[in-house]
Amino acid sequence: MSALPALLLVGCGKMGGALLSGWRERGISTAIVVDPAPGAAELAAPGIKITASAQEIPPDFTPAAVILAVKPQAAPQVLPAYGRFAGQAVFISIMAGKTIQSIGQMLGADAAIIRAMPNTPAAVRQGITVAVAGSLVTESQHALADTLLAATGGVAWVTEESLLDPVTAISGGGPAYVFLLTELLEKAALEQGIPPDLARLLARQTIIGSGALLAGSTDDAANLRIAVTSPGGTTEQALAVLRADDAWPKSISAAIDAATKRSQELQG
Ligand SMILES: NC(=O)c1ccc[n+]([C@@H]2O[C@H](COP(=O)([O-])OP(=O)(O)OC[C@H]3O[C@@H](n4cnc5c(N)ncnc54)[C@H](OP(=O)(O)O)[C@@H]3O)[C@@H](O)[C@H]2O)c1
Incomplete structure (x- = not known):
């Protein structure tokens, strides 16, 4: 596997940092990381140079890709300084809600732009990016x-940019819904009198183990669910409550719809 070409990473927080550490495993030849936060220095390694601002990038640096990983609200101030790479590099934006058109307005008409939506399991190489x-x-x-x-x-990859709104709702925010489920399982365990340490362990390990089971199976999630559900048993009782029309089927669809609409409103 050959090393990656020269890269310019703008913003090295949670997501930018996850990407950079993945690229380090893949083999970086040269990369410049622009981030004013001192924490970014922890990612320093041979071939990687950390700078605090675009002005410190050597004039002869010619990245093949410029990865934009700053907060969306910072984009209008931050992006114009990188317009000089338009025409030579591909820009890859992971900024939520920033459209290809609006990024183009900040970088220049000849900027080749890819818009991507990752999610936080990226930090452990288990993310999904659209x-x-x-x-x-x-x-x-x-x-x-x-x-x-x-x-x-x-x-x-998708060809319709508008799909990034429901993608944001499903996989972008999805880890939060799974963590909420973990919290609620722990709370319910406490309500049933299970001691706190065991309640936490049961909730966490059930989510972790179920994810691993799903990862190791080609079966549909529905079949894995059915495999846990004995007719007339305890799980069937719980599922009857959760699967009632006005329970999870309705609330999860409504939650995803609300997040999709919010993503559409935030476009710019
Ligand atoms: N977290 C998620 O679940 C998620 C999912 C999908 C997409 N995204 C997108 O990923 C992007 C980054 O999110 P994040 O969670 O990684 O945020 P973050 O941790 O706040 O990272 C942003 C980084 O950019 C730095 N920064 C600020 N001004 C800068 C400048 N002028 N030049 C270069 N770097 C600068 C910040 O430094 P300071 O901390 O010092 O300001 C910070 O280290 C966002 O656009 C977000 O929409 C995030």
């Missing part, structure tokens, strides 16, 4: 972006 390529992206830039995004887990 990406969409703008019209100026070449085949080789598309392939490079696929390699870079795959450093933190799975990658799926």
Whole structure:
């Protein structure tokens, strides 16, 4: 596997840091990381240079990709300084809600832009990223972006940018729903008189183990559920409550719909 080409990472927080550490495993030749936060220095390694601002990037640096991982609200102040790489590098934005069109307005009309939505399991290489390529992206830039995004887990490509709104609702926010389920299982365990340490252990390990079981199986989730459910047994009682029309089927659809609509409202 050959080392990655020269990279420029703008913003090295939770998500940018996860990407960078995935690329380090893959083999970085040269990378410049721009982030004013001192924590970014922990990621320093041979070939990686950390700088606090775009002004410190050497004028002869020619990255193949510029990865935009700052907060969306910072984009108008931060992005214009990177417009000078338009025409040579592919820009890969992971900023939630920033459209290819709006990013193009900040970088210049000749910027080749890919918009991607990762999720936080990226930190343990178990993420899922959905990406969409703008019209100026070449085949080789598309392939490079696929390699870079795959450093933190799975990658799926779509051709309709509007799909990133429901994607944001499902997989972008999805880890939060699973963590909420963990919290609620722990709370219910406490309510049933299980001691706190055991309640926490049972809730966490049930989520972790179920995820691993799902990961190791090609079976549908529905079949894995049925395998736990004996007719007339305890799980069937719980599922009857959870699967009532006005319970999980309704509330999860409503939650995803609300998040999708919020994502649409935040576009810009
Ligand atoms: N977290 C998620 O679940 C998730 C999921 C999908 C997409 N995203 C997207 O990923 C992006 C990053 O999110 P995050 O959770 O990684 O946020 P984060 O941890 O706050 O990372 C952003 C980083 O950018 C740095 N920064 C601020 N101004 C900068 C500048 N002028 N130049 C370079 N770097 C600068 C910040 O430093 P300071 O801390 O010093 O300000 C911080 O280290 C966001 O656009 C978000 O929408 C996040």
